[in-house]
Amino acid sequence: MPPRRQAPVTAARRDKPSGRAPGAIALLASSRRNGNTGRFLDRIASGLGVEVVDLASKRISAYDYEHGNRGDDFEPLMKRVLGFGQVIFASPVYWYAVSSPMKAFLDRITDFLDLPELLADGRRLRGKSAFVVATSIYEEAPKPFVDAFTDTFAYLGMRYGGMAHANCADGYDPARHEAEAERFVRLVKGDAARHRRSATRDRREPGSS
Numbered sequence: 160m161p162p163r164r165q166a167p168v169t170a171a172r173r174d175k176p177s178g179r180a181p182g183a184i185a186l187l188a189s190s191r192r193n194g195n196t197g198r199f200l201d202r203i204a205s206g207l208g209v210e211v212v213d214l215a216s217k218r219i220s221a222y223d224y225e226h227g228n229r230g231d232d233f234e235p236l237m238k239r240v241l242g243f244g245q246v247i248f249a250s251p252v253y254w255y256a257v258s259s260p261m262k263a264f265l266d267r268i269t270d271f272l273d274l275p276e277l278l279a280d281g282r283r284l285r286g287k288s289a290f291v292v293a294t295s296i297y298e299e300a301p302k303p304f305v306d307a308f309t310d311t312f313a314y315l316g317m318r319y320g321g322m323a324h325a326n327c328a329d330g331y332d333p334a335r336h337e338a339e340a341e342r343f344v345r346l347v348k349g350d351a352a353r354h355r356r357s358a359t360r361d362r363r364e365p366g367s368s
């Protein structure tokens with residue numbers, strides 16, 4: 160069950176995303192940095208000119224109800240992520256689900272909803288765009304995998320922008336997966352451009368925000 164203290168999604172969705180910081184950051188969560196997901200994400204990140212953060216190389220421990228893990232790498236990383244308007248979550252499908260580093264990261268977002276001193280920062284997730292990059296050994300990622308992301312984004316008031324998926328049954332193949340990578344790069348760029356236009360419109364129309 161998600162934490163109950165967060166405002167309901169409907170209220171979160173009413174928040175205007177204007178004033179959102181520009182730029183994107185990509186969070187990679189695979190058991191190997193240069194495996195299928197890492198290589199697919201690197202192609203996408205270079206098309207977008209964005210940084211890739213390897214979650215598996217960070218000290219991010221499991222969610223702790225007592226918050227005894229506040230000294231690990233999660234809080235500073237999350238504060239950095241909050242500086243971007245678009246967040247790309249990348250994970251392989253491991254047993255129909257997201258990988259362990261991604262699960263730990265998503266669970267720990269709860270810290271920003273639990274702790275009064277982090278709540279204002281946590282609310283800054285609202286209105287950001289969230290994207291998913293995934294690899295598996297089938298043509299599509301399983302529904303429970305996709306739902307874990309999209310339901311979480313909806314709960315947090317983030318706008319789901321779409322997904323890139325590569326069937327890596329025969330490994331990652333740059334040529335075979337190029338079209339999907341390029342489609343996704345255009346999708347993320349399109350979202351950023353739309354957001355810039357609506358922010359400009361909001362600035363021009365007094366009282367619109």
Ligand SMILES: Cc1cc2nc3c(=O)[nH]c(=O)nc-3n(C[C@H](O)[C@H](O)[C@H](O)COP(=O)(O)O)c2cc1C
Pocket residue numbers: 189190191193194195196197251252253254255256294295296297327
């Ligand atoms: C522990 C584990 C579980 C997996 N479970 C699934 C699965 O449920 N469905 C699927 O399509 N592929 C599954 N795979 C295959 C991976 O999703 C696929 O090989 C992926 O491209 C690996 O990415 P990586 O190199 O970043 O780890 C699994 C692989 C591993 C290692």
